[in-house]
Amino acid sequence: MNATLSTLTNAVHGRLIDTALADAALSEPSNPRHTLPLPSPAQLRQRLPCSPALHGQIAEQRDAIRAVLNGDDDRLLVIVGPCSLHDPDSAMEYAQLLAELAPQVSDQLLLMMRTYVEKPRTTVGWKGLMYDPHLDGTGDMAEGLALSRRLMLSVAELGLPVATELLQPMAAGYLDDLLGWAAIGARTSESQTHREMVSGLGLPVGFKNGTDGSISIASDAMRSAAHGHQHFGLDEQGRPAMVQTRGNSDTHLVLRGGNGGANYHPQAVAAARQMLVGQGLEARLVVDCSHANSGKNPLLQPEVLASVVEQRLAGDTSLRGVMLESHLFDGCQPLSGQLAYGVSITDACLGWNATEQALLRAAERLGGR
Ligand SMILES: O=C[C@H](O)[C@H](O)COP(=O)(O)O
Numbered sequence: 621m622n623a624t625l626s627t628l629t630n631a632v633h634g635r636l637i638d639t640a641l642a643d644a645a646l647s648e649p650s651n652p653r654h655t656l657p658l659p660s661p662a663q664l665r666q667r668l669p670c671s672p673a674l675h676g677q678i679a680e681q682r683d684a685i686r687a688v689l690n691g692d693d694d695r696l697l698v699i700v701g702p703c704s705l706h707d708p709d710s711a712m713e714y715a716q717l718l719a720e721l722a723p724q725v726s727d728q729l730l731l732m733m734r735t736y737v738e739k740p741r742t743t744v745g746w747k748g749l750m751y752d753p754h755l756d757g758t759g760d761m762a763e764g765l766a767l768s769r770r771l772m773l774s775v776a777e778l779g780l781p782v783a784t785e786l787l788q789p790m791a792a793g794y795l796d797d798l799l800g801w802a803a804i805g806a807r808t809s810e811s812q813t814h815r816e817m818v819s820g821l822g823l824p825v826g827f828k829n830g831t832d833g834s835i836s837i838a839s840d841a842m843r844s845a846a847h848g849h850q851h852f853g854l855d856e857q858g859r860p861a862m863v864q865t866r867g868n869s870d871t872h873l874v875l876r877g878g879n880g881g882a883n884y885h886p887q888a889v890a891a892a893r894q895m896l897v898g899q900g901l902e903a904r905l906v907v908d909c910s911h912a913n914s915g916k917n918p919l920l921q922p923e924v925l926a927s928v929v930e931q932r933l934a935g936d937t938s939l940r941g942v943m944l945e946s947h948l949f950d951g952c953q954p955l956s957g958q959l960a961y962g963v964s965i966t967d968a969c970l971g972w973n974a975t976e977q978a979l980l981r982a983a984e985r986l987g988g989r
């Protein structure tokens with residue numbers, strides 16, 4: 621563009637912006653919103669850095685997870701931990717227990733910790749540590765982001781791969797360098813925005829089937845995420861940006877059951893496998909033992925896990941992983957008054973003792989193959 625044209629263009633844009641600002645100043649907002657600035661991803665990463673040693677560990681863990689998901693390593697991937705983290709002390713006590721168990725079962729199971737700081741809600745409810753770290757509705761997201769990153773760093777420093785659901789695409793850049801694996805939840809697998817985000821991630825990602833049980837939304841998501849996209853997003857400095865991604869084919873389907881019931885039984889697994897292969901996708905399956913696969917009864921998760929183990933032993937090599945919702949103690953509690961330590965404030969979880977027993981049993985059974 622020559623200098624005169626550029627000056628003219630700037631002058632026109634300048635006038636448009638001035639007019640827009642004047643209009644904005646004059647018009648009454650019909651639904652006023654309050655905003656508070658947040659740090660940029662770069663600022664938070666600088667404040668809570670991932671050391672080169674940790675960075676190397678996470679890269680190795682991603683490769684190990686990929687090897688299991690691709691079937692090059694015949695261990696079972698296990699994504700296990702609280703439905704949501706709401707209290708750093710109980711989260712770290714849980715992480716310690718898991719880190720002690722991991723080497724005991726590592727010949728058969730590759731354990732990673734569910735480190736969930738964002739919760740998708742069916743309607744409304746507490747949306748996770750990242751949104752409301754004080755658990756009081758004040759929405760201190762600056763602290764929520766810092767606390768979430770600090771917790772993930774601490775879990776990773778114990779040597780555990782960190783797994784989380786990425787719900788808000790704008791927030792992924794604050795945490796994604798720390799993750800070994802991520803999920804896109806049942807309520808967002810169909811969302812173009814989430815598929816675009818996944819296409820720019822450098823880690824394995826599981827797309828869950830929809831809450832209605834639809835598995836095709838997840839296979840569509842896998843095909844979309846494998847492509848490069850141009851999308852609206854934020855750069856590292858938090859500025860609005862056109863983001864160009866390269867595509868991510870490191871994805872798989874997570875069977876979590878649906879409104880019609882469970883989908884971990886051999887027939888449902890075979891149908892999922894067939895659909896993926898029919899669409900030219902690799903048959904890589906992870907079974908979520910919780911949610912609709914256990915009818916939301918956390919104590920049934922060991923049964924679902926045992927079924928997956930038996931299906932593998934019977935020769936189903938497409939089943940590559942499982943997910944369990946587990947906390948220090950069984951059940952869940954409402955978010956009000958004095959909270960019991962180590963009990964979920966979102967979905968009901970399986971307590972640690974039963975979780976450990978179920979995982980030891982699975983390892984023993986798989987080890988005897
Ligand atoms: O795993 C978590 C929940 O199932 C999900 O966040 C939905 O929860 P809700 O139906 O209680 O909102």
Ligand SMILES: C=C(OP(=O)(O)O)C(=O)O
Binds near residue numbers: 805828
């Ligand atoms: C919200 C979750 O699951 P889903 O998306 O399957 O409901 C979860 O695993 O925390």
